[in-house]
Amino acid sequence: MKIGIDKMAFATTSEYIDLAELAKVRGVDPNKYLIGIGQSEQAVLPPTQDIVTLGAAAADKLLNERDRERIATVIVATESGIDNSKASAIYIKRLLNLDDYVRTVEVKEACYSATAAIQFARGQVALEPEKAVLVIAADVARYGLKTAGEVTQGAGAVAMLITAEPRILAIERTSVAYSQDVMDFWRPLYATEAMVDGKYSTNVYTDFFKHTLSRYEKLTDRKLDDFAAIAFHLPFTKMGKKALEAVLDERDDQTAWRLRKALLASQNYSRRVGNLYTGSLYLGLMSLLQNDPDLKAGERIGLFSYGSGAEGEFYSGILQPGYQEQLSNVAGDLSERQLISIAAYEQQFNDQLGMNKADVEYDVSADPARFVLAGQKNHQRQYVDKQQL
Incomplete structure (x- = not known):
């Protein structure tokens, strides 16, 4: 029996910066970024997005009703967890309206854990070939403004359906x-x-x-x-x-x-x-x-x-x-993003919820995404499906 990746979808933010422009603002030769590091653009994370909203967006692109019915487990691989106890997979399962009889877990080992999640998923499918496992790799790479690692930041999520008789x-x-x-x-x-x-x-x-x-x-x-x-x-x-x-x-x-x-x-x-x-x-x-x-x-x-x-x-x-035919249109999604200034990027970087204990409420109207982080209330992140507003 074949087991592997049946579908894949990607989601990222709606805004980005030009790294040649970042290099100029930072007083660096642009070729250090464009050639030396090999990066030309970078996703900018608004405060209304995090691994939960990005992961849900990626998964929503690939799931049809049959997929939803046969998903037995949701595994989120991340090193950008939003809670030291509660798995981000539980929030994503709710936003996707999946059945309550679905296992939800989060796994961690830096950038590697999505591969571990796929291997775990293969084991479950081998035992239950009629089932599917949704693996989501969702992260926010964050090093700080004006740091050596700033040019290697980014944000996004890849969702994969692991099944028997895979099509990818x-x-x-x-x-x-x-x-x-x-x-x-x-x-x-x-x-x-x-x-x-x-x-x-x-x-x-x-x-x-x-x-x-x-x-x-x-x-x-x-x-x-x-x-x-x-x-x-x-x-x-x-x-x-x-x-x-x-x-x-x-x-x-x-x-x-x-x-x-x-x-x-x-x-x-x-x-x-x-x-x-x-x-x-x-x-x-x-x-x-x-x-x-x-x-x-x-x-x-x-x-x-x-x-x-x-x-x-x-x-x-x-x-x-x-x-x-089983891959989402990544090039199309990237072409629809909006280029923003370095000053706007820096503001968004500093506006992240982070480790803030206070209640926070964000204006989600400017975020075109379906799934958004509306803020924090009583130490609980507030996730919203804008289609249900």
Whole structure:
């Protein structure tokens, strides 16, 4: 029985900034951002949005009535949790009007946990093939204004339906997970911004990729030649390039050309949105599938997942016929966003609810999204479906 990703959808904010403009305001050479980091645009999170509203928006794009009836579990993977106890999946389940006989949980391990959620989902579907599991990778990457990490911020969510007989990617049995206690990136409970050792983290990422790929090759007797493409976790687009070149080692044959071309296709959307933490690998996968016209059903795609702290996993899947029809229109959504000024971005950054204890009420009328965060009352976040107002 095949088990894997049946549908995928992406949601982000309605506003963005131009990173060339940010570079000018910060007194930095724009090429440091555009070429050195590999980012050109960045999603801006209004105070009326968070992982719950973004996750619900992504899931709402892919669910039909049949999907809703067979969902057994909702798993939200995030490192941007909005409560230390209550799972964000419960809020999302309510906004989506899913049945109360649905399991709802939240999982965490930096940017890696969406991959763990998919593997958990595969196990449930194997036991109950008639059921589906909704996996949502939702995050807000936040480092602070005028910091070294500012250019690698972002926000968004990728929703995936994991089923038997999937229509996008049938996940193969062999996967390799690898973990070590590493302090390359973390966010203490008292902080709203992450702490990161950028160069160290890049080196750890590359090492984990080489470790997991090498063991995968030994377990399966497969080589790079067996992959049509490899999708990478992309906190910034240059990260995937560093990892791929570390294993290609100046190869200039047909396989190297194919994998480099596929990497460029996978970077397209991340370059325009920014860092999605848990969702970065899967936005990269969507970008690959929608921007590489040479991919064909039956071909093998490799996936490298990484979360600082640190955990990595390499696994693979086989593309299914008609996979393009099961993806939301990411390019269309990005083209509808509104460009805002750096001053407006800075204001929105500072207006986030964060760790505020006070009651807060936001004006949601300016937010075009269906699902919004209306504020906080009695220490409880107030989520609203504007279609029900």
